[in-house]
Amino acid sequence: MYALLAALAGEAERQKRGVRTLLVAPTHGEGREILRTLVRETGGWIGFEVTTVHSVALELVGAELATQGLTILDKFAEQALVDELLDEALAAANGVSNLEELGEGVGFRRAVRKAVSALRFADVTLSRVEGDALPDPAKRALLGGVLARLEDRLARDHLVDTAALLAHATTTLAAGAALPSDAVLLLPGLGTRGLNGRFLAALRKRGASLVPHDPVVGLDPPEGIIWHAADVPPTPLARLHAPTDGGQEPGDPPNLKFFRAAGITEELREVLRRILAAGLRWDEAEIVTPDPSVYGPALHALAAHLDIPVTFAVGLPVKRTRAGRAVSAWFRWVEGGFPESVLRRLLEAGDLVPPHPFRDVDGTRLARRLRRLRIGWGRNRYRAAIDAARRHLELALP
Incomplete structure (x- = not known):
């Protein structure tokens, strides 16, 4: 059994029934997958609750901040706020005409949101941003403007973003607050930089424990993440970077095989064939890809056709869901001047x-009836065409 699973199994055996143990993971999905694997290996567990760093901080100080009249922003509210402040900063800053052209681009806005978030999490002050930290004056003016407006808005509207939430939680723990549960376990991979790292360090001082992981031979742990190597013999795959382990006898070699395929779908089909040929269950296989945004939708389409259950660690594009397709089509419908062809396609596909x-009444029949109304496009034409069709039906009734 892997060291991480063995540590969790031992913790489950030691804990008394009714004890609440928080398993702090980088994401909820990662934590749930680890517990599913633990079930396969041990037969079951009790008492574990998967959470994240943000959720632990929220549980620690959320009620206290609410009593102070502060509103805690979720990630979507934070993104919307930064987008709004970005528009203000672009309009007010001087010498950023080259960036104004990019202002409506999705990629540009995502990059600015990530930069502002990184500055907040690193606890970088506005004076440092406005100094010589950024050589490009346009970027310096833009990021400084967004950051200054964000700090002002948070203070004025009594708002708390994730960075401020972590800072409050760290201060609360340093003042002697107890952990939010009987036990807190920190999984490998959690970030240790900035406010996130300070909060994790405060959790450890109050009694949170690191969950050990199997050692990786020949590579040092990456900087900026939690990693506690267990004192156990390396697994075969752990020797991938140093098969001889510093001149010692090599361990069991990892079972690695290579193949080529004509495309992504064909590549994934071969992966599924090899899983079946090995006699593995679907939840015993993990597919690691160079680009989840490309392989994910392809695997989803293939798995849905073959009725194979799949869990995606980083999720799927929202357009892969019925609700996502409907919302996306609604935006196209409004932006394009309300063309009835968009609604027809939604009805024919069953998304509406x-x-x-x-x-x-099935969607295909409704789509045919909508086509016969000959609306074409235009918001006002819908009501006129529908009213005319209703009058025609009323006259046709006996």
């Missing part, structure tokens, strides 16, 4: 359905 009392 009538209310419950009329569910017996």
